[in-house]
Amino acid sequence: MTGAFTNYQLLVLAHHAAEFPDWAPWLAAGKKTVRPEKLARQRALLRQIIHEPWTPATPALPPLLTVLDADYPERLLAIYDPPAVLAYTGYLDLLRGPAVGVVGTRTCSDYGRAATAAIVPEVAAAGAAIISGLARGVDGLAHRLAIGAGGHTIAVIGTGLDLCYPREHTALQQEIMHRDLLLSPFPPGTAAKPYHFPQRNRVIAGLCHTLLVIEARERSGSLITAALAADDNRIVAAVPGRICDPQSAGCNALIADGAVPVHGAGDVLLTLPPELY
Incomplete structure (x- = not known):
């Protein structure tokens, strides 16, 4: 076996090996040079992950869900190149039911907030x-509205589970991880970086049945998530906005390209397979 392994691929091997694998020769055969001291740290971390269960007293070691696990979500496994490992805390049963991805602008207008409030609680309550x-x-608004409606929410974050970005969502993240489900494709200690968020968005797109875009500009990152969802054969839906409003230009473009126009929660629920709810 040749080629360089990513840390997460190594975690998959270690997580499922009957004995701890001697993967140093495999790394040495790859293109990257690994310093002995770094290799030793990685081996120590892997041993700890295998042999020491995670508890709240050791927040740097969350449970791991790998592509080799029976609980790995089928929807995500079906996408091209699914993440080998997801760190999680919370209730994995939520991955088996109907799911709607909700994305949109970070700078909501009053219209965007009103649209989110008109749609998300009813979808979650259903x-x-x-x-x-x-x-x-x-x-953040979608997560809070789902909780407020007595429904469930899944947060996929672009950092390690032991960190929170943005920091003002720390309390919300804590509530989700204890009440519902928090997921990350990144190992503990991973800080927020711009290039992490497309990987996070890929997981969101892969986990949902329908991807709903609420208020997005023409070059919004939400459109990338919508494109990923379309590539994964998910239904893409969008809330229309005024033709002269740049805040809604991305949503209007999605609808022009064939996305389902959403005027209320019922339009979203109609996109879900009826046997799921």
């Missing part, structure tokens, strides 16, 4: 888990 990325704006 039994669909609301999946979003815990960002400012639409994401």
